[in-house]
Amino acid sequence: MSSSSDASQNETWIVQKYGGTSVGKQLPTIAQHIAPSYLSNPNVRLAIVCSARSGQTKALGTTNLLLQAAKEALQPEDENDTASPIESSSLSNSFSNLRDSSNATANGTFSRLARSASRGAAGLGTGSPLPTSKRAESPATLNSALDSKLKSLTMENSASNGAPIATGYNATVDRIMHDHIVAVREAVTKNVEARERLEHEIVDDCERLRDFLMAAKIIEEISPKSQDIIMSIGERLSCRIVVGALLDVGIDAELVGMETVIDANFLEELQSKRARLDVSSTSQGEEYLDQAFYDLLSVKMADRLRAVKGVPVVTGFFGHVPGSLLSQVGRGYTDLCAALCAVGLQAAELQIWKEVDGVFTADPRKVSTARLIDAITPEEAAELTYYGSEVIHPFTMEQAIKKAVPIRIKNVENPEGSGTVIFPPASSSKDPEKLMGAFLKQPKTPGSTSGTTTPWGSMSMTSSAITAVMGEPKELRRPTAVTIKEDIWILNVHSNRKTLSHGFFARIFTTLDKHGVIVDLISTSEVHVSMALHGGQAGLKRGRVVDRLKSELSLLGEVSIVKDMTILSLVGSHMRNMVGVSGKMFNTLAEGNINIEMISQGANEINISCVIHQKNALKALNMIHYSVLEGSTKMPNAEAGNFGRAFF
Template sequence: MPDDAPWIVQKYGGTSVGKFLSTIVDTISPSYLETNRIAIVCSARSGKTKALGTTNLLLQASAEAMALDPPSPSSSHAGTPMSSSMSASMSRFDLAASQPFHSTVAQIQQDHLDAARAAVADADRLAQLEREIGEECDRLRSILQAARVLHEVSPRSRDIIMGIGERLSCRIVAAALNDKGRTAELVCLDTIVDDMDSDGIRAPSSVEDAGYLDQSFYDRLSAQLGDRIRQCKGIPVVTGYFGYVPGSLLSQVGRGYTDLCAALCAVGLQADELQIWKEVDGVFTADPRKVPTARLVPAITPEEAAELTYYGSEVIHPFTMEQAIKKSVPIRIKNVENPTGCGTVIFPDHASAHNPDDVQHDPFVDGHVEQPQPPASRAHTPGNVTPATGAEPLAPVAVPPLAHRKRRLPTAVTIKDNIIVLNVHSNRKTISHGFFARIFGTLDRYGVVVDLISTSEVHVSMAMTADIKPRTLERLSAELEHVGVVSVLRSMVILSLVGKEMRHMVGVAGRMFSTLAEGNINIEMISQGANEINISCVIHERAALKALNLIHYSILELSPKPCNMEGGSFGRSFF
């Protein structure tokens, strides 16, 4: 692998690391090493389910560290004569050993030890890895015990606790690569932000300095990450946790910080692409588990991906996309179970690149999307077998330019579950601007985020997630009753039709609502975004599956379909 070879950054989620580590080490990574340098970014590993994943167990351990002390064990020594000091020492020892977080940490440790033994064959390397896992878990116990003594888990402590999951995961991945004869180096980023300060590249000392972490901070951080990774020999295996940031990493970014770290690494390395490896083939026109005819979308724009992510399809966090896309790094979503599959590329289409100087690399060339296949297969013609994967390389996938498509279609339809609708009808004692001001001021005080809103001069309907606490909803409703009559609709979902081409389509909203009407599906609320690439409505959850299939069948299928829902085998008998 030449030193000047282009970089590819691969990000693997916790489930991928937990279930498909052998595929990552034996198949995926080697297939890129002939022509590229790769950097691997890993989330904390998950086992069979995310609920039992390392991140959730770490959060559980943090909560257990703050739980009330169990009853004093002094009664267990009632019949044994001992000094008062010895008794107190024994009581403290027993109490510490009985803390509930110890069993959770033991579960985390055992899970990673089992994974290490399955991934590493060399006895000496395995023994070293087991010692490192033990040291990480001992460090975790110390942090949790200190938090219990102080009866506080500070934002910085919580970030450090969460970061241990990535450290454990990356240690196993790096050891597995080395065990296969591929030099890999663990890159821990715990102090990367502090290093920026020591190098004279000042990060905001607090969120109050700028109100939030602005783009200049992330630009400096990406450059620092790139410099750190270039120093590695072999394959850098990078922790998704990149140290403490002002205001807490979890608060500033959330649990998607690993994706953000991968994007910043890709920007800092000026990588050819950022690959997000999941357990799905890419972005589909609808959820393939619910819509049998859903098809893979080979390419979407960042705007479409952001809308789909917000309204129910788990694509990639919009802020993570923004970091990569603004530096012209394409993002490819690939399936760890199907490494040679096409996947989906996220990149602005050529028609939206108004300033050529801002786009350093455009995967849309002459109406074609460059095939996101392993570079090892690029030197082979279709029909040959790549030595790295043993699979036949795929031919390039052509995507017709917008102007030459026979039938312009929206990109996808998606459902966001677990929604309630809060309706407020004015009592007409206030003027309209006061009516709206009272409503939105109240929502702000209670920290309620609204997904969709539809207004008139005296009426407001707001769709929001039903995760809001019942007590909070009661207080919110009681306060809003001062400005109008309040009603709540429960068990609702948001149905969204997304597509950048809808800006140029006439009648797509009419077709969408006519299709729902012919399917006898009642619409409670309608909203269209100002960007004109999203049309959403709220329906009852019992009609969600039917509506999803109807919209996909009537609007998103490649061949035109009759409007009559009773025709063919798709009629009412289908449902």
């Protein structure tokens, strides 16, 4: 007993989160190289959290297909459409009718699909009731039937024999099922038993989805919580494929669903905890997601993961939270789930695996000299995320950093790379060695000579964040990164009074809040207010909303909107102590003959932003990176690199 307890205390947990495109395109790398490299250390326990699988692009990913299916379920049926939801010859109908009817005699019951068959639903695409002779088929016959149906299924839902075909949400569910079964067969080639079991489970999951959508169609409603359930099926399907890929290479793995972690006992324990902390549990009639909620949730998640013998593969969906998970957290809730798992397990590291090497000083697709940043602070990462550089959801980051769990962003296409670490500098802690984990040795990634084996706090001294930690006076301090956020509108309100009244700003922001408009930047003078708004937000996509917004604000003064603008942001944790950085930034833009429409600096003093015309965005980004971040004393040759004649 004591030996197992000692072993668990010596375990080092590492939580890895993979996005949908990583699962879709890089699953062999994950299963055959990344996971085994970490598990080669006997003291390491690995937990994997997966998003819903995507193909080549997110637009064609499972999540978007699920949202499409939900939308289709609420659409009225076309009167000219002869294929009803029950009559459609869907992929799962064909396969499940065979499988379910073969078990009917033993179980004494039929599933909905078997009952549909008795009412005339399709068998193997014939549109006729299932023959009695098909009711005692072997597993080989069942798989053969599925193989045949997979081959005949097309995304255009065409049929040459005139049989009824799947339409609407049924066709979308068939496509989801087809994609995942094909993915399982590509990922699991050795373990035939596991592959067949996973295929059956995928069919079952998709059939439950179909039942759910049919119920939504009948009641003509999909509530926020129902949408959560629909979205969660994508992650479960993705996790099944990852489990199969790991089993195929001999790694013991198990799917762990977190959808039931929030139950009656959880809520009762949460209320007791809030009572002890004297924290109110209601906000506008609903329980809100406070820190006590997340602290308890992380503990419950960790208990489930520790009970798994092999590698737990975790669904990002973690139950029916008050107010719906999508509306409270958004589509980044899988990252949040990974962070809570890491916090509860007291993991040595939370790894977010993407298709990029980490965080760069600028977008490397737009700035050829952009370099990888070894380490950044959470504040810098939050600013970069907000102003256009996709790093990690700020709330997800907050949960991990608050409990001293380092976050490392790594590239699934380059596992040997060191990535970027998000963690506070040691100077912010009373015990910097403990906080930074200075003596922690991480397992090696495949072929890595540095990578995650580098101890915390001993990385390359080229990073400004590490420079501050180590206190090296010889290193020249510079901002950390520069980023741009495009599709920006400037909303100007010029007061019709000589001085602003105390209610002027209140009326402006009340009007913006009424129409759901979010402000990125604001700049004011005595009688003038300028606000930078992202044109892609929902509140500005509808022309009527914009017209009403202008009409209501015109009661306060003259209103104008300028489109096709870009926010250029310079971010760095040391900028609050740097003299002349803003002057150099604006002088550089002036040398490039770039006009500045608006200037704003954040209250935390680690961000300086300005608004420029969108046509000058790429030129400004390169100029600022070259002059301010690289520290060049003069601009490059007008004919060289990114500063050719097109820019001047």
